[in-house]
Amino acid sequence: MRIKTKELFFVLPLAFLLVVVVIIPFVRIVTGSLETASIVGLGNYVTAFTSGAVLRSIRNSLYLSFWSSILGGVLGFFFALAISRTRGRARNILITVNSLPLTLSGVVVAYGFLALYGGSGVYNGLIRSLGAPASLHVDIRSLTGLVFVYLIYQIPLMTALVLSAIFALDPHVEEAARSVGAGRIRVIASILLPQLWPAVLAGFFLLFINTFGAYATAFALTGTGVNLIVLRIVSQFSDVGYDPGVANALSVLVVVIDTVFVILYRLALGRNQRSRA
Amino acid sequence: MNNRRTFQKLFVLAVVLYYLLPIAAIALASMTTSWSDKGLPEAFGLSGYINFWQTAEFRRSLWVSLSIAPVVVLLTIVTVVPAAYGIHLSSSRALKGAADAVMIFPLCVPALILAVGLLQTYGSKPVVLTGTIWIIALGHVVLASPYMYRSVSANLQALDTTTLIEAARSCGASPARSFVSVVAPNLGPGITSGSLLAFTTSFGEYQLAKMVSGFRFQTFPMKIWEAARREVQVQFAMSFIAVAIAFAAFLAITLIFLKSDIKEESVIV
Numbered sequence: 001m002r003i004k005t006k007e008l009f010f011v012l013p014l015a016f017l018l019v020v021v022v023i024i025p026f027v028r029i030v031t032g033s034l035e036t037a038s039i040v041g042l043g044n045y046v047t048a049f050t051s052g053a054v055l056r057s058i059r060n061s062l063y064l065s066f067w068s069s070i071l072g073g074v075l076g077f078f079f080a081l082a083i084s085r086t087r088g089r090a091r092n093i094l095i096t097v098n099s100l101p102l103t104l105s106g107v108v109v110a111y112g113f114l115a116l117y118g119g120s121g122v123y124n125g126l127i128r129s130l131g132a133p134a135s136l137h138v139d140i141r142s143l144t145g146l147v148f149v150y151l152i153y154q155i156p157l158m159t160a161l162v163l164s165a166i167f168a169l170d171p172h173v174e175e176a177a178r179s180v181g182a183g184r185i186r187v188i189a190s191i192l193l194p195q196l197w198p199a200v201l202a203g204f205f206l207l208f209i210n211t212f213g214a215y216a217t218a219f220a221l222t223g224t225g226v227n228l229i230v231l232r233i234v235s236q237f238s239d240v241g242y243d244p245g246v247a248n249a250l251s252v253l254v255v256v257i258d259t260v261f262v263i264l265y266r267l268a269l270g271r272n273q274r275s276r277a
Numbered sequence: 278m279n280n281r282r283t284f285q286k287l288f289v290l291a292v293v294l295y296y297l298l299p300i301a302a303i304a305l306a307s308m309t310t311s312w313s314d315k316g317l318p319e320a321f322g323l324s325g326y327i328n329f330w331q332t333a334e335f336r337r338s339l340w341v342s343l344s345i346a347p348v349v350v351l352l353t354i355v356t357v358v359p360a361a362y363g364i365h366l367s368s369s370r371a372l373k374g375a376a377d378a379v380m381i382f383p384l385c386v387p388a389l390i391l392a393v394g395l396l397q398t399y400g401s402k403p404v405v406l407t408g409t410i411w412i413i414a415l416g417h418v419v420l421a422s423p424y425m426y427r428s429v430s431a432n433l434q435a436l437d438t439t440t441l442i443e444a445a446r447s448c449g450a451s452p453a454r455s456f457v458s459v460v461a462p463n464l465g466p467g468i469t470s471g472s473l474l475a476f477t478t479s480f481g482e483y484q485l486a487k488m489v490s491g492f493r494f495q496t497f498p499m500k501i502w503e504a505a506r507r508e509v510q511v512q513f514a515m516s517f518i519a520v521a522i523a524f525a526a527f528l529a530i531t532l533i534f535l536k537s538d539i540k541e542e543s544v545i546v
Contacts, residue, residue, distance in 0.1 A: 007372055009453075011360045011363045014359070017352075018382055020415070021391070021415045022394075022419055028394055028397050029394045082288060099531075103477045103481075106484075108516045111512060115303055121302070122305070122317065125313075155295075209384055214389075216482075233393065259385045262385050
């Protein structure tokens, strides 16, 4: 009904912005990753993939994203289920509370967890003053600590995704199942999960993307105490370990891994929900 | 049955506490003036907030962030709203697919990598933008664009755009004109909520701003990080101010959604 060029005209400003701010800089990263001193080649990638410390940082980053996405995904799924079973005002309050962490600055989140669970934070202070065993002390500035902290982004994201999928379901199916005597676990296993699993799977991939390139919280919380790929990229742009070629190569790696997960995310979302970016 | 209910309530309570306790800890720490040697609060006061306000560089960082954020909001509206409209109108699968791919870019390139690219592209001639607020703002626009896009397309889907456009066109309006004077005024809730999300995104963003600002501009989150090294109490006071501003923007979004037909959870994710 409409000529294509007119629609293109509306998309032009955004396309221009993305070319200037995303595509040109990314091309610069790719070309930078191929420059070693004076030669052009894959030297930076060889340097990166033969360094034990770099390989460990990749493994740590994958570990952090994977486990925070799995745990956040499972907890978020059940949290969404619990919210959907709540009625009236309480439900609206829970939905609001659930979105709150998503608006917080990464730096602020890091300092909140430090104040609470840091070495001299409230939790460890209480443990000391109560004379509780030292095994109850927590070290938030560790890889496991980071998994725990990242859940504050992962749980609400999965909850919101699953919740919108639940609201799109036909409630009559569940009512029918209950009326013929299906128990709660049976309802979850044979009615809710088969309908919700595309959303849950898509959610897992989105959660993974959400944390793999995240920097602010990890940096504010641990400095460079935990060896993560993002922290390594930044330190290679500073004076001490200056090596922009390798940093560019690692940046390309992050984008490639994120892109793989974005494709998986889109596939899991399916065609009927394609309008959601 | 009762056990299950109790279990569910305990689970919900645990998640809510997990969300809110760090924020409560920030509030507590921002008002604690002295800590016992066991690490528990001993004396309370507002000197953290007073010190923040009396230190020019801290106060200035708040203004820097509060002036970048509106620029980001404006640029996001100008670029994303027409795009969402064009994509909404389009019946061509190719354009929709391309637009889909375009909207996904910001997901594939995290803020840090964006900053790494911007730093190397616009840090030297011919185009030098590092050290200006513009480069921070442009980066933030990309980070905020998916939120604006989802808000506005959710709003568009709730509208009867076909009738609106036909009415405008039959009165002789051009496509651009019918968008600006007929469709856009109906996008109030979507644009406002998208703007507030863009605002909080920009206001709290740390990694990109730190890399491309070239030390000439220190945003609020950058100063929070710096305060952490110097005055712990000021650090927590500033953290709590950041929470309060994000929370205020967020409450406004919630109120807008309650009054409109748009589903909040369809915008957040």
